Amino acid sequence: MKAIETLRLVSPRAAAQLALSYIVLLVGCLLGRFPYVVLQALLAAELVLLTLATIPFYPERGILTHLFDLLKLTGCLAFVLFFLVISYGVASEGDNGNALAAGVRGLRDTPPSAMGWALAYFAVQLAVSLWQAWHSQNPRAAWARSNLGQGGATFVSMFLMVFVGFFFARPIVMGFSMLGIAVDANIVLATLMVIVRYFMALVLSTMSASEVDQIAANPYVDRAH
Numbered sequence: 001m002k003a004i005e006t007l008r009l010v011s012p013r014a015a016a017q018l019a020l021s022y023i024v025l026l027v028g029c030l031l032g033r034f035p036y037v038v039l040q041a042l043l044a045a046e047l048v049l050l051t052l053a054t055i056p057f058y059p060e061r062g063i064l065t066h067l068f069d070l071l072k073l074t075g076c077l078a079f080v081l082f083f084l085v086i087s088y089g090v091a092s093e094g095d096n097g098n099a100l101a102a103g104v105r106g107l108r109d110t111p112p113s114a115m116g117w118a119l120a121y122f123a124v125q126l127a128v129s130l131w132q133a134w135h136s137q138n139p140r141a142a143w144a145r146s147n148l149g150q151g152g153a154t155f156v157s158m159f160l161m162v163f164v165g166f167f168f169a170r171p172i173v174m175g176f177s178m179l180g181i182a183v184d185a186n187i188v189l190a191t192l193m194v195i196v197r198y199f200m201a202l203v204l205s206t207m208s209a210s211e212v213d214q215i216a217a218n219p220y221v222d223r224a225h
Contacts, residue, residue: 010202010205010206015202018198018201018205022201025194026190026191026194029190029193029194030187030190035186036088036185036189036193037081037084037085038115039190039193040081040158040161040193041081041115042115042118042119042122043154043158044080044081045119046122046154047073047154047155048073048074049119049122049123051069051151052070053129053130053147054143054147054219057133057139057143058220069220077155077158080158080159081158083162084158084161084162084165087161087162087165087169088165088185088189089101090165090166090170091165091170091173091185091188091189092186129143129147130143132146133146138213138216140216140217141213141216143216144215144216144219145212148219149204153203153204154200157193157196157197160196161189161192164189164193164196165189165192168192169185172188
């Protein structure tokens with residue numbers, strides 16, 4: 001209920017603009033034909049790159065603390081990805097096979113060159129954001145506005161997709177099957193992923209400039225200034 005009340009703060013125009021951008025994202029996912037589990041793995045890789053790129057903005061924490069944070073994040077992402085792979089297997093095969101094996105097959109279906117290009121795109125995008133942030137009047141605030149909030153929303157969306165994959169994707173696939181329509185689980189999960197990410201983007205858009213600046217000043221919960 002609180003989330004619904006928060007979403008009422010979003011203007012219809014902003015919601016429509018976000019919807020258009022996420023429709024484009026969905027079309028790109030479907031036309032690119034990246035398996036769902038590969039998309040999630042790429043998002044995890046993007047979060048690791050984002051964390052590395054954030055280190056120079058907070059030198060006072062020390063390199064060892066940053067590296068420990070990176071290790072914790074990598075462990076959390078591996079944990080989430082494990083269940084995302086299983087939820088994909090459940091959605092695609094149900095009780096007719098090994099869910100983990102089905103998910104791993106999805107990871108193997110994408111050529112390494114395609115994943116390499118995607119990671120290169122993420123790296124270039126972050127490099128441009130870094131350059132823009134360091135050349136702004138308030139580098140931390142600029143970096144937070146363009147990346148930190150989006151990164152947090154991405155992680156939360158990945159976490160939520162574990163439950164969405166288990167409890168929504170399979171029933172949708174089975175429902176279409178009962179109607180005599182064969183639906184690829186990748187399409188269903190990619191669509192649900194974009195919907196969840198859109199919801200998180202709407203929530204993020206309700207943050208005020210002061211809230212963003214506060215996060216930029218200290219995004220780490222283990223140390224208050």
